[in-house]
Amino acid sequence: MDATLKILDAANVKLDATHIEIGEKAFLNGYTSGITEEAWEAIHNKKVILKAPITTPQGKGYKSLNVTIRKSLGLFANVRPAVSYHPYVKTDHEKMDIVMIRENEEDLYAGIEHQQTDEVTQCLKLISRPGTEKIVRYAFEYAKKFNRKKVTCLVKDNIMKITDGLFHSIFKEIAKDYPDIEAESQIIDIASARIANRPEDYDVLVTSNLYGDIVSDITAEISGSVGLAGSSNIGQEYAMFEAIHGSAPDIAGKGIANPSGLLHGAIQMLQYFGEAEKAAFIQNAWLKTIEDGMHTGDIYNESISKKKLNTNEFADAVIERLGENPEHFKKIKFGTEDTRIIIADTEHEPREKTLVGVDVFIDHKDRNAEKFGDALTEASKDALMLKMITNRGVKVYPGGMKSTFCTDHWRCRYIAKNAEKVDGKYDYSDVAATEVVELQAQLIKAGFDVIKTENLYKFDGQIAFSLGQGE
Numbered sequence: 001m002d003a004t005l006k007i008l009d010a011a012n013v014k015l016d017a018t019h020i021e022i023g024e025k026a027f028l029n030g031y032t033s034g035i036t037e038e039a040w041e042a043i044h045n046k047k048v049i050l051k052a053p054i055t056t057p058q059g060k061g062y063k064s065l066n067v068t069i070r071k072s073l074g075l076f077a078n079v080r081p082a083v084s085y086h087p088y089v090k091t092d093h094e095k096m097d098i099v100m101i102r103e104n105e106e107d108l109y110a111g112i113e114h115q116q117t118d119e120v121t122q123c124l125k126l127i128s129r130p131g132t133e134k135i136v137r138y139a140f141e142y143a144k145k146f147n148r149k150k151v152t153c154l155v156k157d158n159i160m161k162i163t164d165g166l167f168h169s170i171f172k173e174i175a176k177d178y179p180d181i182e183a184e185s186q187i188i189d190i191a192s193a194r195i196a197n198r199p200e201d202y203d204v205l206v207t208s209n210l211y212g213d214i215v216s217d218i219t220a221e222i223s224g225s226v227g228l229a230g231s232s233n234i235g236q237e238y239a240m241f242e243a244i245h246g247s248a249p250d251i252a253g254k255g256i257a258n259p260s261g262l263l264h265g266a267i268q269m270l271q272y273f274g275e276a277e278k279a280a281f282i283q284n285a286w287l288k289t290i291e292d293g294m295h296t297g298d299i300y301n302e303s304i305s306k307k308k309l310n311t312n313e314f315a316d317a318v319i320e321r322l323g324e325n326p327e328h329f330k331k332i333k334f335g336t337e338d339t340r341i342i343i344a345d346t347e348h349e350p351r352e353k354t355l356v357g358v359d360v361f362i363d364h365k366d367r368n369a370e371k372f373g374d375a376l377t378e379a380s381k382d383a384l385m386l387k388m389i390t391n392r393g394v395k396v397y398p399g400g401m402k403s404t405f406c407t408d409h410w411r412c413r414y415i416a417k418n419a420e421k422v423d424g425k426y427d428y429s430d431v432a433a434t435e436v437v438e439l440q441a442q443l444i445k446a447g448f449d450v451i452k453t454e455n456l457y458k459f460d461g462q463i464a465f466s467l468g469q470g471e
Helices: 003-011 024-028 037-046 063-071 129-145 162-176 186-195 209-222 260-272 275-293 311-320 367-378 433-445
Strands: 048-051 078-082 097-103 114-117 122-123 150-155 182-189 204-207 230-234 239-243 294-296 307-309 354-361 387-391 394-397 409-415 449-459
Touching: 003 260, 003 311, 024 037, 037 048, 048 260, 063 114, 097 129, 097 449, 122 150, 129 150, 129 162, 150 162, 150 186, 150 209, 162 182, 182 186, 186 209, 204 209, 209 260, 230 260, 239 260, 260 275, 275 294, 275 311, 307 311, 354 433, 367 387, 367 394, 367 433, 409 449, 433 449
Parallel strands: 048 239, 097 204, 150 182, 150 204, 294 307
Antiparallel strands: 078 097, 078 230, 114 122, 230 239, 354 409, 354 449, 387 394, 387 409
């Protein structure tokens, strides 16, 4: 941070800045969010944060400070460019210029986790229509504003058909509004491999929170170094700029860290402020520094680099080159138009919601699925009908395989007692909420340990839950 501010000051950037300290010290002083009241007040007053890498203590229930800030301030869009600086920074990819647009508030990073049995934990994956609409539209607006040609959506909806399926379907809906931008979708696992092998085939990527976190580290690493990439977190009212990399307490204070990631975050901040000329002024000096072989230890290469610099020396090298332009790299010239992208919230007519069953999750130690299923059927015979039992998503009753290993965590699907068979399969008929309560009461009375329930719904007559084998 000191090196970055030194460069900004030398470039005559006039920052009306309030310095705050957040992170480990605040946590250890009893502030559960990692931020003091005074720091929150400063953030709400300034609305823009230039954040150095900070540490969240491990264990003891401390929640990620980065996640807290992003969610508390509505910073829904995380923008992470990854550019190759070949041949001055070692990379296998000479031509690479990717921008990751990552959803920043939900998905598995909602942080909703539980241990439900002695053997099984869970983390809830939350994908919302409003959240997905905002990030997908932001990606297309970004591509439009910065003259990008293609947006690629990364999902895993061949497995997670409801959550990732929603993300994918909204992507296809919104892509129709941008006919001049190529839109494509890829499955996240093979896409990650392709990105790592041929990044030049990609332009703008858009995806959910966890996938985006992983893939943006891949793109940064294959570009030459995670330490070079900056990151912006954008909301409707607030913004935060930072390095893509996390904290490194083991080298803190030693003067050897590369300030380039945070400097690139600051350059993104200047663009956000409308200071395009200052942003380009600093970026070009940085490029000239890299061209001249003035490198910190993380990217130093004897065959390419001219001098190994510490943190402060690297800042001085950039400052010495302010006003100079790169010779090998293309000179940076940012447009003067406003780079802020404001995405309006959209409203939808609510669909008709119908309760058609319930999944009851039970902690049960005996791994004999047939014995367990028969006992459940008997215990609930006066309530709803037990349709099937799964264990870790695999059907084990009725007609499960003896070879299937079972844990102590069972999902028991109940449907209407009077459900009718259609083509040999029980249909999903309406269920009253009171029947779900009565079912739980009967199961608990029979001695079963009910740990959670998930209601099964139809929306506008369409099944809105994952189906089991044979359903």
